Amino acid sequence: MRRVRPGARKWVGVALAGLVLVCMGLAAAWWVPLPERLAAPPSVVMAYRDGSPAYVFLAPDDRWRIPAPKDRVDRAYVRALMALEDKRFLQHPGVDPLAALRAFGLNLSRGRRVSGASTLTMQLVRVLEPRPRTFTSKVVESFRAAQLEVRLSKQEVLEAYLQFVPYGRNMEGVEAAALAYFGHTAAHLSPAEIATLLAVPQNPNRRFPSPENVARLRSARDDIARRLLESGGLSVEGVASDVVLAEVRATQVPDVLKPFPREAPHAAVWLKARRPEATWLRTTLDAGTQRFVERTMGDAARRLERQGIHNGAVVVADREAGEVLALVGNFNFFDGDNGGQIVGFATPRSPGSALKPLLYALGIDQGLVGPETLVTDIPVTYGGYAPRNFDGRFQGLVRMETALSQSLNLPFVLLLERLGVEGFLGSL
Structure with a gap:
């Protein structure tokens, strides 16, 4: 019988230990609950027929946070986001070892921290569960990021990031930021708007639109636009990069936050009460x-x-x-x-007199009455029902146009009798 060499036994032991650690990690990923805030209800939005927001409600935690499905966000923004923050987002399991090694080498060579290795998933974890910037926190964030990647699809992770990424004050998510910064949704964004939306989350409280932050926001936006245009992360078909960069630099940065849409408030409140589980209320x-x-x-x-x-x-x-x-x-x-x-x-x-013009129109269509037709306005009793006019008086013989202009009841009761209730309701 062939003996197993000590070196081989060592590597078998290492492999088994690694397998046990992986199994324990997977078990922990499914056993430990996901970050609680991941399930925080968003702002409810009622939209017009063209998809533009008509009314936006504050989320229950008093934040502006609008759901941002990937198909409602400009694809150019998503490409630029990955190019700037996480080039291997679609490949790594939440933590990017290559980025970590690159950042370690760069920081070591410079003698100070000049680069980080946080993936979009790790950034999402920090937003959901803020912690002090320590080594222990980094380990926890790495586990949480891997857990999110195990439990959620890449698209779900990306959409959670797009919904929770901070934009200053009580504003979260790219959709809410686009509305407050530019007055429109994130479905179609210019290069300047894309660069702005990428700049603010890096330092939200010092870059969100306000008169005090204009210079900082402009500098960060222009620098990000330059880097993305040089790397190919941002482009405009048929337009040279230097032209695009010049347009970005010539564009004013937002210096105030625009109010969120609050149109058709009665319809919004009514629909929200009728559909309490919906976050996006589509209307005609x-x-x-x-x-x-x-x-x-x-x-x-x-x-x-x-x-x-x-x-x-x-x-x-x-x-x-x-x-x-x-x-x-x-x-x-x-x-x-x-x-x-x-x-x-x-x-x-009761619709009351609102039905009279409709009765009149149907009577004309059927040739039963016309403006000059004489009709009677006299007391009539139907069993126990005796219709009356508003003032309690009757005018006798009147023209139909007079009956309509004075909103007399009896002439229209008589006309309804001739038309038939079922026929009239069918015409409505």
Whole structure:
């Protein structure tokens, strides 16, 4: 029988020990809970039909943090992010040994720390679980990063990073930052905007848009743009790199934060209550129609206030498409004295005289009445029901156009009787 040499036994022992450590690591990765904040609820967004945000709610932890699925973020930004922060993101298991060796050698040669080896996954861990910058913390972060890579897909890790990356104050995530910095989503970003969104997370509190941070933000943005253009991490098809860099440097950096969208508030609050699990509320609301209706309602509110009218609601629908284009629940959402937050369009109530023009139009279509048609406005009883006019008086014989303009009830009750209730409801 052939004897196993001592050297071979040593390497077998090392291999077995390594296998045991790997198994223990995998077991720990599945046994230890993931960072709690990874499950923190995001801001709920109600979107217009074109996908642009109409209303953004604060997240429950009072942060602006909008979900950022990879397909809603400009691919040029994602490519630039990986080129700048983590070139081997798609290959490494959360920790990049090659980057660690490179950083160690560079720092040793310079005699000071000039480069780090943190991957995007490790940066995500630091955001989710902030710790002091110590060697022990680095070990824990490395384990947590490997754990995330075991438990989540690469796309899930990337989307978590895009949602939680810090952008100063109470703002997190590239989607929230794009809205607050530039007034639009992260779906389409210019090279200057990409460089800005990459610069701020490196030092959020000293670079987020504010008059005090303009110089620092501009310097960091321009430097990142230059490095990315030189390395090929950022490019514009058909445009030379020096031209792109000149355009970036000529672009003003944002110096104030823009307010988050707060349009169609009644619709947003109503939909959020009806769909409490949803974080992205898709609608058929049209931005232009909604804004026009809100302006019109605001003008009407100032005029009607003098008449003691403080509430109103509007629903604009495309009947053929079966889509709602605008929803206004009241004159002023913030009018606490007059029930401004009552969602008028969702409050059950009798349509009343709103049906009369529709009855009139159907009667004209069927040749039953016309503007000059004489109709009777006299008392009628249907079993125990005796319809009356608002003022309690009857006018006898009147023209149909007069009955409509004065909103008389009896002529339209008689017209409905001729049309038939089922036929009228079917036409609606």
